[in-house]
Amino acid sequence: MEVSEVTRLAQWFTDNSSEVRSDYQELIKVLDHNARQTQKLPFSEHVAQLSRSLINMPTKELSLLQYRVLESLHVDSFIGKKGSDWVYHLVRDTSFDPSTLLEKIQSTLNYLEDAERLLRDFSSVASEIGFKEPVVEEDEASYIVNVIFKDDASIRNVVEWKDTAKDWDLIIGSVAGLVDEKPEEVKVIGASNGSIVLTLAATYSVVKLLAMISKNVASIANDYLDFRIKLHALEQSKFMTATMKKELIKQEESLRKESKEQVLKEVKEAVPNAAPEALTKFDKGLDNFIDFGEKGGGVDFVSPPELDENHEDYDPDMAQQFEDVRNLIIEYQSEVQRAKLLTDQSDESDSDEQVEE
Known part of the structure; x- marks a missing residue:
């Protein structure tokens, strides 16, 4: 794997996953309440907002090598359009069971946070040992x-x-x-x-x-x-x-x-x-x-x-x-x-x- 592919992916992930992770956290708050309390709160709008954020992730910018890294981190199914489909199917299949839904949504967020941390750590180590992005001449498009x-x-x-x-x-x-x-x-x-x-x-x-x-x-x-x-x-x-x-x-x-x-x-x-x-x-x-x-x-x-x-x-x-x-x-x-x-x-x-x- 070319190091620059991973470092670029790390930057892409940092730039484009923060809003998604924030939306996951907001959804988890409501699901946690529903799992603990008799009086349930609606969460369809939280799901819709999370779905919008996932779909808006610019996954078209990713190369196949970068997708392979995401696969190895087990988060390729949790981003972009695939991530939105995952959330909707999960909610549809487990909405009757707040505890199970909460557990799976929390697990998904954990995977995303772990991936962000591992990619960030990789970039830090690459920088510490002196790695630099390949240089292309300025006059070349x-x-x-x-x-x-x-x-x-x-x-x-x-x-x-x-x-x-x-x-x-x-x-x-x-x-x-x-x-x-x-x-x-x-x-x-x-x-x-x-x-x-x-x-x-x-x-x-x-x-x-x-x-x-x-x-x-x-x-x-x-x-x-x-x-x-x-x-x-x-x-x-x-x-x-x-x-x-x-x-x-x-x-x-x-x-x-x-x-x-x-x-x-x-x-x-x-x-x-x-x-x-x-x-x-x-x-x-x-x-x-x-x-x-x-x-x-x-x-x-x-x-x-x-x-x-x-x-x-x-x-x-x-x-x-x-x-x-x-x-x-x-x-x-x-x-x-x-x-x-x-x-x-x-x-x-x-x-x-x-x-x-």
Whole structure:
């Protein structure tokens, strides 16, 4: 995990959870009264206020890596729209039992307070040991992208490191070339171990195009994963013949080819003036990108913030650029979430098989 992702998340959490935690505390006061007293107080307005505060949290600004941190802290379901749904379902299911409702609401607040404390402590320690945010040149309007090398796309030795560097030189170089930029304009501003995360800074044109392509590549990887899950299920059913398997793999390869052609079509529409040689290079880079996604690798975009239109330096063109990138990132994240659901489905299927054995 890139340290800067966590420190930015800590600041985001501090800035955006205080009102939510205050609303939780107000609701808890009423629920505590109702759990102790015969004369009950209404609390629907407190629930509505808490829901509004949760929905107003700018969760679109969070990257997938930051969501993973929130998942590890067990608070991802308690913020934003998911948090609002959680509260309404909880109230609906337990409103007849004030004590149980109070206990669960208090537990949720405890999780949020613990998360805020742990993130704050992490930032303090990072600051004490001299960590500083990656620096991007002032004259560059840069967007942050994390490339995640994990699962079969992990880097385990120097040979894989060398091969991966070649692959990503082609991927980034081919995308940059489509918008007439040089690959060296995409800066490496950070790296971390674990699954290995490489942090890049790129221009609006490159990131917008990369986000669009990433969404399509994630969709192709999901189709591949879905096919493999279904193929595995058929193999386990013992009805699979060699001929059937060969035909299914042939169908999957055909679907993959059609999906790649669709990506190329969308890219040509997005960059109608791209040079023929740039498109030829991108065709090769796209193969590497698809292979990277199917192996489990991924990219993660740090969403640009929403600009305050009342600020004296407000730039409507920049605000629109930010909005365009945010929307593409959201579409990409939806595909990544679909992959998570497919993976969970596969894990459940494997668990069921082990139980039957």
